[in-house]
Amino acid sequence: MNRVLPILTVVAAIVVLWYGAAVAMNRAWVLDQAARAGTEPPAFGQMVVATMTQERPVLPAPHQVVAELWKGVAGQAITSKRSLVYHGWITLSATLLGFAIGTAAGIALAVGIVHNRAMDMSVLPWAIASQTIPILAIAPMFIVVMNSMGVQGLVPKAIISAYLSFFPVVVGMVKGLRAPDAMQLDLLRTYNAGGAAVLGKLRLPASMPYLFASLKVGAAAALVGAIVGELPTGAVAGLGARLLSGSYYGQTIQIWAALFAAAIVAAGLVAVIGLVERVTLRRMGMAR
Amino acid sequence: MKDTINLGQPVIAAQGLNLVFQTNDGPVHALKDVDLTIGKGEFVSFIGPSGCGKTTFLRCIAALEHPTGGSLTVNGMTPDEARRKRAYGYVFQAAGLYPWRTIAGNIKLPLEIMGFPRAEQEARVERVLDLVDLKGFGKKFPWQLSGGMQQRASIARALAFDADILLMDEPFGALDEIVRDRLNEELLKLWARTGKTIGFVTHSIPEAVYLSTKIVVMSPRPGRITDVIDSPLPRERPLDIRDTPEFIAIAHRVREGLRAGHSYD
Ligand SMILES: Nc1ncnc2c1ncn2[C@@H]1O[C@H](COP(=O)(O)OP(=O)(O)O)[C@@H](O)[C@H]1O
Ligand SMILES: [Mg+2]
Numbered sequence: 001m002n003r004v005l006p007i008l009t010v011v012a013a014i015v016v017l018w019y020g021a022a023v024a025m026n027r028a029w030v031l032d033q034a035a036r037a038g039t040e041p042p043a044f045g046q047m048v049v050a051t052m053t054q055e056r057p058v059l060p061a062p063h064q065v066v067a068e069l070w071k072g073v074a075g076q077a078i079t080s081k082r083s084l085v086y087h088g089w090i091t092l093s094a095t096l097l098g099f100a101i102g103t104a105a106g107i108a109l110a111v112g113i114v115h116n117r118a119m120d121m122s123v124l125p126w127a128i129a130s131q132t133i134p135i136l137a138i139a140p141m142f143i144v145v146m147n148s149m150g151v152q153g154l155v156p157k158a159i160i161s162a163y164l165s166f167f168p169v170v171v172g173m174v175k176g177l178r179a180p181d182a183m184q185l186d187l188l189r190t191y192n193a194g195g196a197a198v199l200g201k202l203r204l205p206a207s208m209p210y211l212f213a214s215l216k217v218g219a220a221a222a223l224v225g226a227i228v229g230e231l232p233t234g235a236v237a238g239l240g241a242r243l244l245s246g247s248y249y250g251q252t253i254q255i256w257a258a259l260f261a262a263a264i265v266a267a268g269l270v271a272v273i274g275l276v277e278r279v280t281l282r283r284m285g286m287a288r
Numbered sequence: 289m290k291d292t293i294n295l296g297q298p299v300i301a302a303q304g305l306n307l308v309f310q311t312n313d314g315p316v317h318a319l320k321d322v323d324l325t326i327g328k329g330e331f332v333s334f335i336g337p338s339g340c341g342k343t344t345f346l347r348c349i350a351a352l353e354h355p356t357g358g359s360l361t362v363n364g365m366t367p368d369e370a371r372r373k374r375a376y377g378y379v380f381q382a383a384g385l386y387p388w389r390t391i392a393g394n395i396k397l398p399l400e401i402m403g404f405p406r407a408e409q410e411a412r413v414e415r416v417l418d419l420v421d422l423k424g425f426g427k428k429f430p431w432q433l434s435g436g437m438q439q440r441a442s443i444a445r446a447l448a449f450d451a452d453i454l455l456m457d458e459p460f461g462a463l464d465e466i467v468r469d470r471l472n473e474e475l476l477k478l479w480a481r482t483g484k485t486i487g488f489v490t491h492s493i494p495e496a497v498y499l500s501t502k503i504v505v506m507s508p509r510p511g512r513i514t515d516v517i518d519s520p521l522p523r524e525r526p527l528d529i530r531d532t533p534e535f536i537a538i539a540h541r542v543r544e545g546l547r548a549g550h551s552y553d
Contacts, residue, residue, distance in 0.1 A: 055457070072307045184384055184386075186352055186378075187378065187381070189371075190376065190378040191397075191398045191402060191449075192371050192372055192374070192401075193401045194404075201397060205388045284387075285387060285388055285430075285431075286387055286388050
């Protein structure tokens with residue numbers, strides 16, 4: 001209860017502020033409608049109702065978004081083009097594939113950086129540079145180029161996901177693999193241990209807490225990558241496509257529902273990683 | 289060096305050993321003209337103020353540092369060859385147990401790396417746990433043990449693979465006096481039972497005198513040996529031997545040696 005109460009308080013405050021903002025921002029449209037019809041602007045009570053029942057509000061009220069979410073999740077067959085589960089799964093599958101590729105690449109690069117001086121000098125600056133390129137700028141080009149080579153659907157999106165998610169993994173794993181101190185390394189030298197033993201018995205286990213921290217960041221980044229990868233596909237499918245088609249047609253409620261669906265997916269991913277982390281670290285005797 | 293191995297043959301022999309570290313503040317003469325012979329089964333303590341090269345000398349024996357001059361042999365081989373032959377176990381000041389391995393898992397670490405068969409690993413773990421009086425603690429994780437017990441586990445880890453030389457760098461330096469006394473007593477018993485050659489770095493005069501058959505007094509800048517004392521004490525040593533005149537006489541000589549080293553600078 002001690003932990004839930006502060007969270008609920010914050011949520012309640014946000015909801016209140018949100019309702020206030022919805023009234024303030026959607027008011028102009030109501031006034032505009034009244035002026036066009038040549039009628040008096042509605043009184044306060046009616047005004048509030050009018051700001052929260054619009055089809056394309058500037059800012060949808062929370063209950064409108066929740067209703068749209070509910071409709072998208074439970075109101076359709078999950079194979080329907082209007083189901084958020086359908087779109088969510090399309091995005092999630094690209095996210096998971098990209099996250100897996102990104103994590104594998106990130107770990108491999110980190111191992112290379114720690115073991116090879118040339119890689120140590122050269123890889124990280126490039127990795128950092130790669131992240132300064134605005135993903136929104138290159139994602140459409142990449143999708144189009146891949147498309148022209150006949151590759152479309154899951155794979156190009158997953159590659160963009162991987163591109164965003166490998167970075168936190170590299171940075172975290174380099175730090176984690178270097179976490180063992182000189183004494184621990186010297187101990188292995190007295191056993192005449194080779195590089196593989198040092199990696200497998202010392203560096204990798206020692207890096208586990210760092211790995212999980214970066215996986216959480218990487219998973220969220222992978223989701224962003226998948227959504228961005230869906231934007232240029234001509235709004236076919238996926239949460240990104242829902243965002244895009246929503247903005248084409250001014251369907252703000254749809255946009256917000258898709259945003260919340262994405263947030264829920266991200267929270268779910270991070271929660272799953274957190275669970276695996278707890279189990280793993282406890283098994284390793286490292287949980288506090 | 290062609291002699292057959294027999295008792296009393298030098299296990300560690302240093303002649304004119306020098307080691308100069310090149311640092312940003314210029315060269316540091318960590319070891320200067322060190323001559324020392326350690327026979328099989330001896331218990332040798334290195335004592336001296338910080339920076340006199342005790343650690344450096346131990347690390348040279350273990351091939352963790354490489355001397356810049358002179359000669360050093362371990363079992364008649366170079367330190368590097370001796371390491372490949374698993375000639376020594378090294379105990380650091382901190383136990384340095386892996387937190388993600390149980391005590392038994394930690395002791396198995398060198399055995400896994402050296403490729404001992406599984407069944408033998410288990411047998412050895414049991415044996416050395418018994419040797420350091422930690423029977424029954426194999427399944428515990430390091431954080432569940434006190435500092436003294438952790439250090440005993442790290443000694444067990446160094447004993448697990450039958451190295452005949454045990455190198456210990458202030459192994460009990462971080463422990464309180466009472467725990468330390470007990471561990472010293474146990475270390476002597478362990479030494480008597482295993483017949484290992486032990487190199488032991490310490491800051492404490494009573495500890496050095498109580499444990500050693502040979503006490504090497506060192507002084508800093510440059511790091512060098514100022515006195516080597518062969519102890520007349522018997523191998524069997526109860527704790528109250530520390531109140532005997534012989535003990536006090538040796539302690540006195542060590543103190544004099546340390547003081548003489550200081551008057552240099
Ligand atoms: N890796 C190193 N690089 C440079 N100087 C070192 C290094 N290791 C030790 N020294 C220097 O060598 C001297 C002896 O150090 P050390 O053997 O650790 O002394 P002790 O163990 O007796 O306290 C000190 O002056 C120390 O600063
Ligand atoms: Mg030292």
